[in-house]
Amino acid sequence: MSENQIEMQEQVSQLLHFLKNEEMPEFRAKFLDFHVYEQGQFYQSLSKEERQKMYCYLSPKEIADMFDVIEEDNEEVSEYIAEMNPQYVADMLGEMYTDNAVDILSQLSKSRQTKYLRLMKEEEAREVKELLHYEEDTAGSIMATEYVSIVANQTVRSAMHLLKREAKVAETIYYVYVVDASNRLVGVISLRDLIINEDDTMIADIMNERVISVQVDEDQEDIAKTVRDYDFLALPVTDDQDYLLGIVTVDDIIDVIDDEAASDYSGLAGVNIEVVDENPWKAASKRLPWLITLLFLGMSTATLISHYEALVSKASILAVFISLITGTAGNAGTQSLAVAVRRIATNENNNTSFFHLVFSEVLTGIVTGAITGVTIMLIVGFWQHNFMLGFVIGMAMLCAITVANLAGSLIPMLMDRLGFDPAVASGPFITTLSDLTSVLIYFSIASIFMHYFIHH
Amino acid sequence: MSENQIEMQEQVSQLLHFLKNEEMPEFRAKFLDFHVYEQGQFYQSLSKEERQKMYCYLSPKEIADMFDVIEEDNEEVSEYIAEMNPQYVADMLGEMYTDNAVDILSQLSKSRQTKYLRLMKEEEAREVKELLHYEEDTAGSIMATEYVSIVANQTVRSAMHLLKREAKVAETIYYVYVVDASNRLVGVISLRDLIINEDDTMIADIMNERVISVQVDEDQEDIAKTVRDYDFLALPVTDDQDYLLGIVTVDDIIDVIDDEAASDYSGLAGVNIEVVDENPWKAASKRLPWLITLLFLGMSTATLISHYEALVSKASILAVFISLITGTAGNAGTQSLAVAVRRIATNENNNTSFFHLVFSEVLTGIVTGAITGVTIMLIVGFWQHNFMLGFVIGMAMLCAITVANLAGSLIPMLMDRLGFDPAVASGPFITTLSDLTSVLIYFSIASIFMHYFIHH
Incomplete structure (x- = not known):
């Protein structure tokens, strides 16, 4: 590919040269020889003035072919449209495949939509208008009418x-x-x-x-x-x-497929990965709402622990295992979440599979929790020479993992039932929620057994 | 679709009827009228005995057309192959598109590969052998040689x-x-x-x-x-x-695209979502290695906290905020990780972008950390009537988030550099690692300022 890339760069700089020197025939010949995707890449690298020259050099049909490729999720498209002559836009939209023309129009305000539709040929405008009414993410919104x-x-x-x-x-x-x-x-x-x-x-x-x-x-x-x-x-x-x-x-x-994968991935991570912000301020402003929301959920965990402060001050050893229990339960919950989101996406979601999945995740939680619990019980028992403490930590681990698996599978299932995208129940949300339940379980068990593991 | 599904079910039960009553001509007519994908769905729902009848009723070419569609990631394929007459297998492989025949053969042992290749026509075997040598996940391994x-x-x-x-x-x-x-x-x-x-x-x-x-x-x-x-x-x-x-x-x-998306998603969640285990024991056995590994990493966090046990027993209030700080930093680190993995997948990864991304994530961490830190400082200050404690928690939050963002972006980048799949640096790994660094930061800062916030 690197040879191709060098050749491509030469071609692009030639093209730019033709554009700057206003050598229209040479520009047209070279530009139209490009693949439409490459035309789009070139076009998008230009300044507004340069782009405006292109609108003079190329027909609406020629620009339409290029727009058929670059319209996808392009935040700049409405800007490009704004800098063109309205009749040129209308002609271009008429030359595009209907689904793509609709994609562009649906990014514009209602008043701008009406303006362009009025300038389009009646027949073309009618087809576009029909498609504009279909709901987002349905067949109607992505179909084209140019079939044979x-x-x-x-x-x-x-x-x-x-x-x-x-x-x-x-x-x-x-x-x-x-x-x-x-x-x-x-x-x-x-x-x-x-x-x-x-x-x-x-x-x-x-x-x-x-x-x-x-x-x-x-x-x-x-x-x-x-x-x-x-x-x-x-x-x-x-x-x-x-x-x-x-x-x-x-x-x-x-x-x-790409969009759905990116949105599932974004959901699990609690950040929109489809928009890349080079600017840290902008990136921070997009991530903060989620982080601050989770911070408040985390505050309930802190409040809960503060109720057990007396217990902690008597048995400070309890503080040592907080992050181990919340962390492990969070990891298990994230696994359940991922499995559940995937299952919802691939299976038909009927009642049997709903209960089946949650039940199966809870069972998986009990098995993993029991094994992890016994492991940590032995480690803590030998390390602290206190098997009763080991038992408390192990029991808490078992229960916390089981509850995390329950939450990780039940919550996305319920969201799907209620008509929300299950991927919105993000990993960070499940782990933060699981922190709360884990802490509650941990300190409840510790309170019950405190007289057995505190040596005075 | 539901009407289609009912019709489909009727067709399938008819087909099954023909197969059970050994009405071969009727079976062939109906079966070959199915789309190859539907043929595959039907075939895979059968028992071994029923499938073996199909090998008698259908030619290697007819079965080959169906296998061209079901070969993808199918754990049962090697089982199906084993139950066929070896010459039948060789003829079938010869009739398949080379890329798919190669997919099937590469799932078999070397000795079985040799057996079938020897039975295939020389020309066909040669083409398949050539493709078998290409490395997995390259163009060579997914290309077909049947072009015009x-x-x-x-x-x-x-x-x-x-x-x-x-x-x-x-x-x-x-x-x-x-x-x-x-x-x-x-x-x-x-x-x-x-x-x-x-x-x-x-x-x-x-x-x-x-x-x-x-x-x-x-x-x-x-x-x-x-x-x-x-x-x-x-x-x-x-x-x-x-x-x-x-x-x-x-x-x-x-x-x-599907496989890459599923593997990225699996990586982030720390569980392979491509294989659905109905059996909780089997599911648990696949998730446990990762959970236990992380448990040991979590044990280092516990060990670290135990060094500060004296501090905690003096100031039990510190225990209240452990999960809040580790949780929030973990969430921020997961966001960084997702952004970094996505960037590695979409961008060419040259030196500039390497440092640029890590630098930009650290800056984003400082901004989000500062804002989250100030928020929590005020909350804790008013809640506990102790602004010095608030300051300690806020400072710890700022540093922990920054370090989590550093780890979340740097680790997948380094893994990519070392030739590993960056998605393997999973969300649970980053959050567990971030637990360790967050606790270290938290107690270090608390130790430094302990005389200011503990009121005796």
Whole structure:
């Protein structure tokens, strides 16, 4: 890759040279030779003045192709749009795939949306408006309407003829969807099958009638799972009457998988890793709300311990094991949490699996807790020459781990039930909560047995 | 989907009925009508006896198509292979895409590998053997050799003719790679372009000469990034002389993205979430090694506190804040860790960014630590009517958070430098380590200022 990178850098500096010297034909030739992704990288590295030159040199269609690639989660896009001539924006949006045009518009204010939609061609504006209404993270919000559909009652030759005509605008031509007279989805045929079969074959004879499709209101995570399992390059989207509405393509699915993974990871860590802040002030301002919230939860643990201050001052040895018990229970709780979040994401979540998972995590907690508890009992017993103290620490460990596993699996399950993203029940939250329960368990057990392990 | 699911269940029970009553023609007709993924789901739900009937009813080629989909990370595959006639296995492997055949073989012992390779057709065995040598997680290990290549000096018509012939065996026909006489990659053309252009057009005139390709030893994560950025359906794999060796397709890339996400998530949680153990004993046995290791690390924290036992017995109030300080620092360290692991995964990791990231995390730690520290100082000051104690807790908080951020960013960075997966530096490890440093900081500061906050 490093050779490629050096070559790329040379190309980029040439391009920049053409732009600065206003050598438009040379700039156009070189720029349009770039892959759209590279065009996007170049464009985003420019100053506002340089970008504005580009809007003069390139047609809305040419800029649209590039925007089809850079629109994904791009905070600067609304800025770029603002610096363009409104009619240019409208034309560009019209040339983009509908799903991407919708992505851009949904980042803008309602009034700006209306402005651009009014300037767009009626037909194009109508398609975009329809998609704008679908809820976020559903099939409707990520589907494109540029698919190829044919009727069953024709030959491969005529289908290929139609495909040739549509190939320039369709988002994918590798699947062709077969519909009846009222646009109901009745079959699918891949371009591969069209190519393999003889020209005179009827589509009805070779199409696959068992079409896997998704409903327009289906969650994007479920769609990603279907694409992954079936190795599809695109999936048709229908309404509940089987009318074909659009397609979701594999590149959008990759973005969904990436986003979901990043959001699960962010949840577990209690920090949004998708936005990288170079500036420590900015980074701190994003992490503080969560840290301060957890600090207050941590204060309840401190308050709880303060109730046992008399006990601690009599048996200061108890203070030695606070962090060991809270730490180990926190680790166990984090493990349970991760397993539960993963299970919710991959399994259908019915009642059986709900209780089954929590029950299984609690059992796992008892087993790990018992073994960890016996280990620490022996260590403390020999170290402090006090097996009664070892017993107290071991018992506390067993109970604290079991409760942490219960919390780690139950809380994300309940959040999922209540319609929240279970990944929001972050690792830091579970560990901080588990600190509280662990301390409560530890000092309760210590109070009960205090007369047996304190030697006066 | 639920309607689909009910229909699917009916189909499956019919299929099972045919299999049990040994109605082979009916079984074949219904089974082959299933999507290969559904075939795989059905196959995996069967008993050994039922599966063995399937090997009689279906040809190695038909089973191969199904195995192309279920081979991914399937612990049972080696069991399935063992129950088949060895020649059947060899024929099946020969019919699979090379990358998938290699996946299966690499799960078997060397002696079983040799047995099957010897039974395979010479040409097929040779291709598989070549791929078996590539290191895990590189382009070589996930590429297939079933691509379509043409020479530039021909028309679209003749290229389409060749494509028709190859369409049945190629893993993708949607990109056609253009090579010179010695199989060096010189261009690429999509099937879409072949279809759009006139039959008499020369390939040399319409092919894209700026081919984005990956080296055979390139890491699969980098390949995933390229596919994602450029929205490719497949990428050509070459050696350092530009000879075309194979292709990586988008369905393999989705598996890579999934695996990497799951392994990052597992790392952060300190538990492998990719293997779901229903059995609590088994689950516990997998989690215990990590918990016990961390328990011993936690014991050093306990030992450290025990050195301060005299201090604690004089000022038992100190015990109240142990879990608050270790907990908050642990949360901050986990945030740093997640940001660092993500940065390592997405950025090129050069020297500047190495120091830059650690420096930026430490600064973020100072800012968050200062604000959290002042907050807790005020709370403790008013709560305990002891601002000197508040100052000690606040100072400890500031230092502990800063050190936790340092550890959270530095450790994964160093692990990456030393060639380990940075995600192995898990959240539980960082929090347990941060417990140790936090306690050390806390009691050191408390010792220094003890005469100011203990009222006798």
